[in-house]
Amino acid sequence: MALFYEFFAGGGMARAGLGKKWRCAFANDFDSKKAATYAANWGADELHVGDVAKLSTGDLPGAADLAWASFPCQDLSLAGAGAGLKGKRSGTFWPFWKLMEQLQEKGRAPRLMVLENVCGALTSHEGKDFAAIGEALSGAGYSFGAVVIDAVDFLPHSRPRLFIVAVYGDVQIPAALTAEGPEPKWHPDRLVKSYGKLSEKAAARSVWWTLPEPPLRHTIFADVIEDEPKGVRWHTREETKRLLGMMSKLNLSKVQAAKKTGRRMVGGIYKRTRNDENGDKAQRAEVRFDDVAGCLRTPVGGSSRQSILIVEGKDVRSRLLSPREAARLMGLPEKYKLPKNYNEAYHLAGDGVAVPVVRFLAAHILEPMLAAISEAVKKVA
Known part of the structure; x- marks a missing residue:
């Protein structure tokens, strides 16, 4: 050995x-x-x-x-x-x-x-x-x-x-x-x-x-997402609406396209500082619907934590990625013991290999x- x-x-x-x-x-x-x-x-x-x-x-x-x-x-x-x-x-x-x-x-x-x-x-x-x-x-x-x-x-x-x-x-x-x-x-x-x-x-x-x-991958982002996650809560309708309000026209068009697919779509969201139409700095929510999560990071600030947007027809829900979901994205087994604190668990995953x-x-x-x-x-x- x-x-x-x-x-x-x-x-x-x-x-x-x-x-x-x-x-x-x-x-x-x-x-x-x-x-x-x-x-x-x-x-x-x-x-x-x-x-x-x-x-x-x-x-x-x-x-x-x-x-x-x-x-x-x-x-x-x-x-x-x-x-x-x-x-x-x-x-x-x-x-x-x-x-x-x-x-x-x-x-x-x-x-x-x-x-x-x-x-x-x-x-x-x-x-x-x-x-x-x-x-x-x-x-x-x-x-x-x-x-x-x-x-x-x-x-x-x-x-x-x-x-x-x-x-x-x-x-x-x-x-x-x-x-x-x-x-x-x-x-x-x-x-x-x-x-x-x-x-x-x-x-x-x-x-x-x-x-x-590498062998062909058979899993997609949606496969690691739970309906009843531990350690996070689903956003209220108002919170989801605010998140959508932070999106540019391009990102909103991605949401609309996801609604038309006829299947459950899971998108990863990161908040980033961008220049708006007037050249001023503004926080934007950017989403991807390519069945892949964005790269996990360490949660130094709120913008470093990945949120998810789940679209099923006209129904749109959002929340933070859960610690267990983050662990799955790193390939850790279900039996792996995670910290109880959200930021500690997310940091562990975002800082790993x-x-x-x-x-x-x-x-x-x-x-x-x-x-x-x-x-x-x-x-x-």
Whole structure:
């Protein structure tokens, strides 16, 4: 069974995705509320709650096959202030990395590493942040490659995320796991441009990971929605009317089109600040009816919480997305224990990694790569 460390663990969604072939040897998160949910679902034996900068190699047991780090995205996201890896939150990558270097010095470098974040990590500081990560990995003897995987291929939830997968040492990477060049499905233009910003040294250790076509998704947004949700209430007619009143003509036309479909339509709504016809700032409600939820976010403000609009003929209802519905959109099982507080539960989901995406990555890159490493070790022995 492969061993892994889970950094910035949140509610343990990477652990859920890795599954039964993997055993967690150590988990860490700074947030005590998230850690409480982690403990409720996975137990607290491997969990260390606290600042990653205060960890030492002595806190980490054994030698891990994988170190997974979904480090904070706030300073790298479009909603951030552009601080990037110099920011207070996303900059926690560096103390994590220092810990990895210390493990290497002791001969305990993880065989594999996965760094997960928003796609803004590709363009932050004009690609210099991505290049800095590449420089760190290559300098420590890791070969690495990046892919962008959208959860929408597995769940009715639009959530593209960047995954940097690194392999330690001069291990021969199986040809079946890499492509000769970028593949549009996994390597969008902004990722290809970021590769172009790598130093010569880092580029020499970079690869183009390849993945198979994902299986056809059979679920739609409406499938995860409940008629009698827990933790939220249905809006009154007046509240729904006010929400519709915040829509532009374009978005109202989407509602009208949904009424004519003859089936139950579920739309996701986010409130955004836009310029009105006079050029003044105004809050608008924007809806999508493509059977997919908008990307879940952390509920820093009211506009960051996704609402839903359910249209069945002339009947139109609205409310906030429930915590359990948010969990389903992340691929968490029904038995997963969520915080009782709405914002805490929504924050946990909005700040996590989609479970089936982790499983897909593990099945098609991480596990085959570990098998190749083990085979190589046997031959040397």
